[in-house]
Amino acid sequence: xxxxxxxxxxxxxxxxxxxxxxxxxxxxxxxxxxxxxxxxxxxxxxxxxxxxxxxxxxxxxxxxxxxxxxxxxxxxxxxxxxxxxxxxxxxxxxxxxxxxxxxxxxxxxxxxxxxxxxxxxxxxx
Numbered sequence: 001x002x003x004x005x006x007x008x009x010x011x012x013x014x015x016x017x018x019x020x021x022x023x024x025x026x027x028x029x030x031x032x033x034x035x036x037x038x039x040x041x042x043x044x045x046x047x048x049x050x051x052x053x054x055x056x057x058x059x060x061x062x063x064x065x066x067x068x069x070x071x072x073x074x075x076x077x078x079x080x081x082x083x084x085x086x087x088x089x090x091x092x093x094x095x096x097x098x099x100x101x102x103x104x105x106x107x108x109x110x111x112x113x114x115x116x117x118x119x120x121x122x123x124x125x
Contacts, residue, residue: 001023001024001025001026001030001033001099001114002023002024002025002114002116003021003022003023003097003098003099003114003115003116004021004022004024004097004116004117005019005020005021005095005096005097005116005117005118005119006019006020006021006022006119007019007020007119008095008119008120008121009120009121009122010122010123010124011087011121011122011123012087012123012124012125013087013088013089013123013124013125014086014087015087015123016083016084016085016086016087017083017084017087017121018081018082018083018084019037019081019082019083019084019095019097019119019121020079020080020081020082021035021037021079021080021081021082021097021116022077022078022079023078023079023099024078030075030078030099031054031075032054032101033054033099033100033101034051034052034053034054034099034100034103034104034107034112035051035052035054035071035073035080035097035098035099036048036049036050036051036052036071036097036098036099036100036112037049037050037051037069037071037080037082037095037096037097037098038095038096038098038110039091039093039094039095039096039121040093040094040096040118041090041092041093042092042093044093046096047062048060048062048108048110049061049062049065049069049071049082049095050062050065050069050070050071050082051071051107051108052071052072052073052080052107053107056072056073056075058107059071059107060106060107060108062108067086068084068085068086068087069082069083069084069085070082070083070085071083080097082095084121087121087123088123089123089124090123091121091123092121092122092123092124093120093121094118094119094120094121095118095119095120095121096115096116096117096118097115097116098112098113098114098115098116099112099113099114100112100113100114101113
């Protein structure tokens with residue numbers, strides 16, 4: 001499975017972005033995959049932002065992401081999105097899409113099998 005993120009860029013504080021992740025390859029398997037978004041800011045460790053179950057019925061958000069981030073998926077299009085509102089400078093990071101086929105006990109489990117190359121989000125005035 002290959003994952004390709006898009007939608008990053010330079011945005012002013014308070015603005016919004018919608019990141020997308022397109023899956024290809026063994027796409028028939030994406031229906032059986034939990035998906036997630038992670039981010040890594042300069043000088044910091046990668047952290048989970050949000051995750052969504054294979055059916056889309058369950059979502060998880062990191063505590064600090066609950067208010068401004070929305071994860072969604074479209075299995076028919078093999079895509080997942082991350083809507084980010086009210087962007088802050090501290091949201092500046094490379095955002096990664098991830099997928100896993102193995103069912104984990106918790107959606108927030110950070111063990112994912114497939115990763116995209118990332119898309120840069122820079123929030124600055």
